[in-house]
Ligand SMILES: *[C@@H]1O[C@H](CO)[C@@H](O)[C@H](O)[C@H]1NC(C)=O
């Protein structure tokens with residue numbers, strides 16, 4: 150399935166890897182934080198030639214335990230409450246860490262994601278602001294959503310194809326419903342409940358499986374710069390980085406079957422799993438990552454890409470399954486980035502592409518454009534600055550029938566789609 154184009158990028162991106170230069174820029178120097186970041190950017194498991202992982206921060210039970218009692222006890226959503234495709238956000242609304250109605254302000258999203266999951270302030274600020282501008286009213290947005298609004302209506306700018314557990318919009322006619330076969334594929338990747346740990350390497354393999362599944366089952370599979378390269382990668386890493394349970398024995402975190410099921414609102418025995426929409430729960434006696442180890446922007450893409458450089462290339466199926474073609478970053482950016490540069494700096498390419506592309510395509514007002522640009526340059530600043538793109542060539546995307554910026558939460562099923 151890998152084209153020669155992908156192979157060329159493989160050479161380019163792995164050649165860039167030993168340095169991991171992009172990941173280290175913008176991190177406070179000399180601190181415990183830096184050590185932690187170095188650890189987190191090393192592939193785990195100690196592959197040949199890779200330095201052994203450094204130690205994660207010492208477990209701190211009092212600060213890492215998340216309260217699910219009293220005012221944070223689980224309350225299932227009622228008829229008027231918004232719940233959508235993101236299990237973590239649904240869980241926080243169910244536990245009153247976000248407003249129970251599922252509509253929250255930028256400030257509330259940042260406070261909740263940093264305190265409950267240990268997301269870095271930089272990443273939380275970007276995700277919250279980007280969502281509120283593109284998918285909300287500029288200051289708040291819904292974790293469910295309707296046409297052109299909320300995460301459910303953000304297909305192509307935020308929510309996207311080849312998600313871990315949610316269906317591809319054009320494959321299933323919904324981008325918000327969990328597809329049990331997708332969950333089961335992940336679930337079965339750790340057969341022994343006693344030792345199960347859905348760690349970052351398991352998630353990388355699952356990400357590859359899901360990417361190939363979209364190519365072979367969704368005629369309109371579309372993998373776009375921000376939603377695909379950036380947000381979609383993040384969604385996979387988030388499962389382990391944010392849902393794992395931490396302890397003194399396992400300070401890096403273990404994500405076992407029960408915790409995974411709780412966060413995805415799955416009940417039942419292994420051969421009879423059942424999904425209940427919107428009932429995601431933070432488990433009782435669950436400990437998030439140490440905030441000294443907050444999950445920041447520089448962490449999160451390159452680990453997958455070292456093994457799977459195709460995740461860093463824009464591409465799409467062209468109306469039929471298995472017609473996936475990559476689209477050159479050079480073409481898309483009118484030559485501002487070469488293919489190798491985009492593969493080596495995917496976050497730069499995707500964010501600069503968004504700065505150039507989104508104002509024109511979304512028709513945002515001047516002040517919202519400024520806020521969006523500000524949110525995005527917060528990301529590129531964390532990376533130490535990026536090469537700008539003055540003009541995008543979106544005509545290359547006309548080859549992609551699934552290209553959209555505001556699809557969902559429901560839509561027609563594409564002719565030739567394969568469901569499972
Ligand atoms: C806290 O909530 C958990 C989960 O619902 C429950 O099992 C436990 O008994 C509660 N503890 C207190 C002190 O209410």
Ligand SMILES: *[C@@H]1O[C@H](CO)[C@@H](O)[C@H](O)[C@H]1NC(C)=O
Pocket residue numbers: 394395396397408432433434435436
């Ligand atoms: C998290 O790990 C600790 C230590 O092993 C354990 O006591 C606790 O029950 C675990 N929490 C969950 C939700 O599995």
Ligand SMILES: *[C@@H]1O[C@H](CO)[C@@H](O)[C@H](O)[C@H]1NC(C)=O
Pocket residue numbers: 480483542544545
């Ligand atoms: C823009 O993209 C189209 C379609 O791929 C291509 O034919 C054209 O040459 C590109 N324009 C530039 C200036 O690269």
